[in-house]
Amino acid sequence: xxxxxxxxxxxxxxxxxxxxxxxFGNLFVEGWNWSPFDFSIAAALLFGTASFINLxxxxxxxxxxxxxxxxxxxxxxxxxxVELAVGIFGSPVAGS
Numbered sequence: 124x125x126x127x128x129x130x131x132x133x134x135x136x137x138x139x140x141x142x143x144x145x146x147f148g149n150l151f152v153e154g155w156n157w158s159p160f161d162f163s164i165a166a167a168l169l170f171g172t173a174s175f176i177n178l179x180x181x182x183x184x185x186x187x188x189x190x191x192x193x194x195x196x197x198x199x200x201x202x203x204x205v206e207l208a209v210g211i212f213g214s215p216v217a218g219s
Contacts (some may be wrong), residue, residue: 127181134177138169164207172200 125133142165148155157165179192202211210217 130180131177134173134180135170138166138173141169142166168200168204172196 142162145157145162145165149157175196176193179189179196182189184192205211206214206217
């Protein structure tokens with residue numbers, strides 16, 4: 124069984140690995156043009172999501188509840204990320 128500290132480490136390692144992959148993508152993939160502002164927004168979204176999921180995982184609720192809330196949090200992250208990237212809703216913060 125993993126301890127709370129190990130769970131937190133794993134939860135926060137995922138956004139870190141994704142950001143490191145984005146840095147390498149920005150360096151080596153043609154057409155990948157993220158600015159420092161883009162990286163800061165991505166870090167805020169990813170680590171904010173990890174923080175919320177960490178709070179849910181630490182709660183004393185049932186496993187089913189934790190999975191449903193975590194899935195909802197990830198869905199919100201995906202919708203916000205897509206909106207910022209391509210503007211599916213046409214909001215003022217939309218990318219593209």
